[in-house]
Structures are given as structure tokens and as C-alpha cells.
């Protein structure tokens with residue numbers, strides 16, 4: 014009679030099996046949550062709600078805590094993202110060296126606001142906490158690649174490299 | 177004990193090693209302002225309001241977290257400290273709606289009090305209030321996250337005290353908020369609706385749903401015969417709503433107040449608490465004799481019921497099938513009482529005064545309509561009744577002591593103690609002993625099951641059987657017992673669970689300011705009430721005898737089964 018979750022599954026059987034494998038792999042190490050979330054993100058490119066529920070049950074951690082951790086780190090995606098994810102650093106060093114203008118240029122070039130996906134599904138534009146390259150502020154990351162010392166007029170050229 | 181001596185504001189203070197500066201200051205009669213700190217919780221040190229100056233330290237330290245050290249020189253009230261505290265609180269206020277006059281927490285709000293104590297008359301930051309959707313999804317709890325100051329008290333209570341854990345800080349930076357996962361509504365979660373979060377929240381961010389308007393409307397409707405029942409614990413707490421000290425028993429004044437508010441009959445949930453003992457005691461005896469599911473677990477606490485439905489659905493067969501006293505009352509008010517008084521049950525409007533937010537949910541459960549109508553129409557918490565009494569301008573302290581109405585107002589001391597942890601167990605033992613042995617129980621006090629200890633166990637010899645019992649209060653303690661039970665390591669006959677710490681006197685609908693010290697005073701009041709009652713065993717209640725003789729027949733009989741017993745719903749955890 015144990016009813017673990019009431020919702021019908023949206024993930025495929027093989028995807029669910031992957032989730033369970035990931036949980037099993039890290040379950041017995043100390044502090045399993047972050048490694049599990051990283052592995053899930055590597056697998057699915059985002060953290061599906063259904064997977065988080067399985068993690069909650071598998072690791073016996075309240076879902077609220079898991080979501081709290083997942084939503085704290087900007088590197089975790091809580092929804093499916095476009096093909097390329099642009100993370101514009103909003104930390105203080107970038108801010109004082111013109112991040113705002115760069116972000117505006119990105120919004121203009123892509124035709125979206127921060128937090129949105131382009132209509133063609135190619136780019137997601139997001140803000141990020143410090144990405145650790147303050148020496149070349151202002152900086153952005155596109156997928157795993159860092160672009161620093163930016164000015165607004167450099168934006169179209171950088172985006173073109175992903176077309 | 178190892179002691180340390182330090183100087184606070186020029187005065188020498190000696191405290192036990194390990195005490196915090198906050199505790200040391202308190203011992204010296206110096207009160208340092210706090211906000212995230214709560215006397216029953218672990219240290220969080222997130223709000224920084226309690227900062228003090230420690231000689232030789234470059235920065236201010238949070239007094240709630242910093243241990244008092246030998247020879248330390250602490251200053252709690254320098255211009256720099258006062259100014260820094262003001263800045264911290266002004267920052268909070270710059271993101272906080274200035275709604276006090278219309279806020280449910282007005283005059284009971286710790287943030288408001290803090291702002292006043294610090295002498296804040298101006299906020300030197302730009303006002304930037306964050307807008308969040310309010311959560312009105314449950315009949316019990318309302319969340320207004322725009323008033324949340326991220327103190328995490330509710331998080332501690334929901335996770336550590338109640339073992340539920342549906343609230344947590346989510347998101348980061350300026351988007352940070354304390355909320356359920358995915359920012360869902362409470363109705364979509366395995367929340368017990370216990371309301372313990374409403375007791376610890378310093379602001380108006382989590383409160384009960386206010387149903388007082390429905391009750392005023394019913395009272396004003398000449399068509400309606402409005403009857404009210406008062407839960408056992410409310411007579412030990414309502415005085416606080418009206419300015420009396422914690423632990424004041426106000427039974428007679430409460431009755432008088434309810435009459436003055438305009439209720440047609442003032443009855444007592446204590447009456448159906450006695451009835452519960454007859455039904456549940458008989459159920460225990462039957463299960464023991466026929467090899468039924470043991471241990472039997474009590475079912476009068478609706479937060480506990482919702483919790484077990486979500487988290488231990490496999491253990492539901494252990495629950496007593498007895499409805500809670502509130503629901504037994506509703507079912508009888510619209511049948512037995514309606515017949516006796518010659519009133520059409522459709523015109524009877526049943527209001528409950530409860531210590532509890534989960535009771536609001538219980539009253540609305542679809543199965544709670546065995547009278548042919550919704551058995552209980554509206555459930556008010558102690559806080560809401562306090563509000564009504566203040567709206568009516570009652571001079572509570574000077575009201576006369578009045579008696580409950582007949583017949584559903586007659587009760588025993590065994591019913592009164594339902595209000596405190598261990599009380600249902602003790603009441604059941606008083607009756608089960610006499611029913612099983614046929615002998616008189618001389619000493620009715622079962623002290624082993626009383627008090628604030630988290631899990632209490634006892635073994636009581638009854639008629640050759642060593643009856644093993646356990647009592648837990650607070651859902652995290654209940655969880656520990658249930659884990660034992662699920663693992664096959666709990667060979668008890670009978671378990672009492674109350675959802676809230678201390679039992680109903682500490683319920684989530686009780687006056688704001690409830691903490692464990694105050695719970696203790698209320699518990700003392702409950703046992704004083706027991707002492708002063710003419711009858712102290714439920715089966716001696718003369719009206720209960722009459723009810724069985726002229727209406728119900730016998731405990732667990734057909735009519736009882738129909739009106740007084742219920743079933744449960746397995747629910748999911750996520």
C-alpha cells in the first residue's frame with residue numbers, strides 16, 4: 014500500500030533507471046546530494062522534478078531541502094534549457110566593469126529577457142553568481158566556454174560563433 | 177559544573193561554561209534584542225540583530241551563537257552597536273510591506289516590536305517590497321511570503337520538531353524565499369497542517385486561515401441554532417488571548433464569554449472526549465481479546481492523522497477507528513441533540529473552538545458528514561476566538577464563571593487531560609482498568625505518562641495482563657515510534673500520539689508566543705482542572721451513561737459505528 018508518489022511518470026523507463034543508478038552510485042558516500050545532482054544534470058542537462066523526487070526517496074532527504082540546494086546554485090538547471098546556455102556574471106566585480114551594458118546587448122541581440130529562451134530554442138540567457146574569472150570582468154559563460162573583457166559591441170560576434 | 181565569569185555592560189556575570197553571551201546577559205537581567213533566535217530551537221545566527229561588542233575583537237559578534245568566555249568584556253548597548261542593529265532592521269524593513277494596521281500579526285509581531293524597541297522612525301533605504309503570491313490552498317494555513325524575513329524558524333520547526341520538512345530556503349540572493357519545494361502550494365504537499373510554523377514565525381508570513389466572519393454571520397442569522405464546543409486545552413489557554421498570564425484556568429469565564437458572543441448553546445468537547453474513551457477503550461479491549469491489530473494508536477489528533485496517512489500509510493490499520501472528540505460532537509449535535517431539542521438538524525450550526533489548525537482540515541474531510549450534514553460547520557482556533565472576544569469588547573477578566581449547557585456540556589477530569597500529552601492514555605487507562613477488572617481504581621494518577629519528555633513508556637498491570645503503553649508528542653517523536661513499529665520492535669498494546677509538542681495545549685492554533693516554558697504552565701493548569709472535577713473517570717460521566725442508555729446502545733454498537741467511527745485515506749509523500 015505504500016504510496017511514494019501520486020504523479021504519473023513523465024520520464025521514460027530507461028531514464029528512471031538511469032536516475033536510480035546515479036542514486037545507487039553515490040548513496041553510501043558522505044554528502045551524496047551534490048554529486049547526485051551533478052550527475053543528474055550531466056545526464057539530463059537539467060534536474061527533472063521527477064528525478065528530484067526519486068532522489069528524495071532514495072537518499073531519504075526531504076524534497077524541500079533538495080530543491081533548496083538545487084535552486085541555490087545557479088549552475089543547476091531546474092527546467093530544460095535551450096541548446097546553448099549563456100550565463101552572464103552578475104557579481105560585483107563584473108557589475109562595476111559594465112556587466113549591465115553587456116547583458117543589455119545580449120538581450121537586444123537575442124530578443125529575449127534574462128531568464129528566457131530564444132524562440133528558435135538555440136539560446137537561454139541567465140544570470141549567474143561569480144564564475145571565478147574576475148580578472149577578465151565583465152565575463153559571461155556560454156556552455157563551458159568563458160568570454161571575458163567584454164564590451165557590448167563584442168556580443169554579436171561571440172553569438173555568431175554558435176550559429 | 178564549570179563556570180566562567182565575564183563582564184557585561186560593566187557587571188560581573190557568572191554562567192555555566194558553554195552558555196552563550198545571550199544567555200549570560202539574560203542571567204544578568206540584560207535583554208539583547210533577537211529575531212531569528214527562538215528559545216526552543218538550535219542557534220541559527222542568520223539575522224545578526226543580537227550583535228554585541230566584545231573587547232579585543234575587530235567585528236561585532238552574534239550574542240546568540242558566541243560562547244561566553246572567562247574574563248570576556250562585552251558591551252551590548254554602545255552607540256555603534258545600537259546603530260548597527262538599527263541598520264540591520266532597517267534593511268529588513270526596506271523589503272517588508274508596511275502593512276501593520278491590516279496585518280494579522282498586528283500587536284503580536286516580533287518584527288514590529290523590535291522596530292519599536294530599537295526606536296526606528298525612518299528607513300534609510302529605498303523601499304523594495306517583493307511581491308509573492310499568497311498561498312490560500314488549505315483550509316488551515318495561509319502563507320504570505322512577502323512578509324517573510326528569512327529567519328528560518330519555521331524551517332527548524334517543520335524539519336526538526338515535526339519531522340515533516342516541507343519548508344526550506346529556496347533560490348538565492350534577492351530571490352531567496354522560505355517556501356515548499358518548487359514553490360508549490362501547501363495543499364499539494366505532505367504537510368500535516370499542524371500550524372507549528374505559525375507559532376514560531378515572528379511575522380505575519382504564516383498564519384491560520386481566519387474563519388471568524390462565517391461565525392459572526394451564523395450568529396446573526398435568526399434561522400440558525402448556533403452551538404459551540406470547546407476543546408479540552410482551550411480552557412487553559414484562552415486567558416492568554418485576553419491578557420491573563422499563561423497557566424490561568426478560565427473554564428467558567430470562557431463559557432460566559434461564548435454566551436455573550438451570542439452562541440445559542442455552549443457545549444463541551446470534553447463530553448465527547450469522555451465518549452471517545454468509552455469507544456476507544458472498548459476497541460482496545462476488543463483488539464486484545466480477539467487478537468486484533470496491536471498496538472492500537474490513538475486517532476484524536478488530526479495533524480497526526482494527516483501525517484500518518486502521508487508518511488506511514490502501511491500502519492493505518494493500527495489507528496483506532498474512533499473519530500476525534502470534535503467530530504463525535506458534530507455528529508451527535510446534529511442527531512442526538514437535534515432530536516432531544518426538537519430542532520431540525522439543517523438549522524443547527526456547529527462551531528468548534530480548537531487549539532489546532534489541522535482541526536479545520538478535519539472538519540472539512542468529506543467523510544465527516546454522518547449526521548447527514550457536514551457535522552462540524554466551522555472550526556476556530558483559540559487565536560480566532562480571542563479576536564472575536566476583542567471585537568465584541570468583552571471585559572474577560574471580570575466575567576462571571578458560568579456552567580456549560582446540558583446535556584453535551586457535562587464531563588470528567590479524564591476528558592480535561594486530553595489537552596496535554598499523555599492525557600488520552602491516562603484517561604483510557606483509568607477506564608480500561610475498571611472495565612476489565614471490575615474493581616475500583618484507587619489512585620487515578622498515571623504520572624509516568626505525563627510531562628514534556630519526548631517519548632514516555634509505561635507498563636500497567638491490568639487483570640493479569642501487563643499493558644505496555646507509549647506516548648509521543650510532536651511528529652518527529654511520533655516518527656521515531658512509527659519507525660520502531662514498522663521495524664517490528666514495538667511490542668506495545670496502546671500508543672498515544674499527539675501531533676503538537678506538549679499536546680493540544682501547545683497546538684498550532686494556540687496564542688502566539690507559545691513556547692515550551694509556557695506549555696509547561698498550561699500543562700499544570702490542565703491537571704489542576706482534572707483535580708477539581710467531581711468525576712475523574714470517563715465511564716462515570718452520568719450523561720455518557722444516559723447517552724448509551726437512550727440512544728447509542730453500547731460502545732462499538734451499530735449506532736456508534738455509524739456516527740462515531742471513521743476510516744482513513746492513504747496519501748502520497750510526494
Ligand code: SF4
Pocket residue numbers: 272273274275276277279280281282283285286287288323378379380381
Ligand atoms: S508582519 Fe509584522 S511588521 Fe510586517 S506588516 Fe505584519 S505586523 Fe507589520
Ligand code: SF4
Pocket residue numbers: 317333334338340341342343366367368369370371372373374
Ligand atoms: S503546518 Fe506543520 S507540517 Fe505544515 S509547514 Fe507548518 S510546521 Fe510544517
Ligand code: SF4
Pocket residue numbers: 323324325326327328329330331354376377378379381382
Ligand atoms: S515564514 Fe516566518 S518563520 Fe519562516 S522564515 Fe519566514 S519569517 Fe521566518
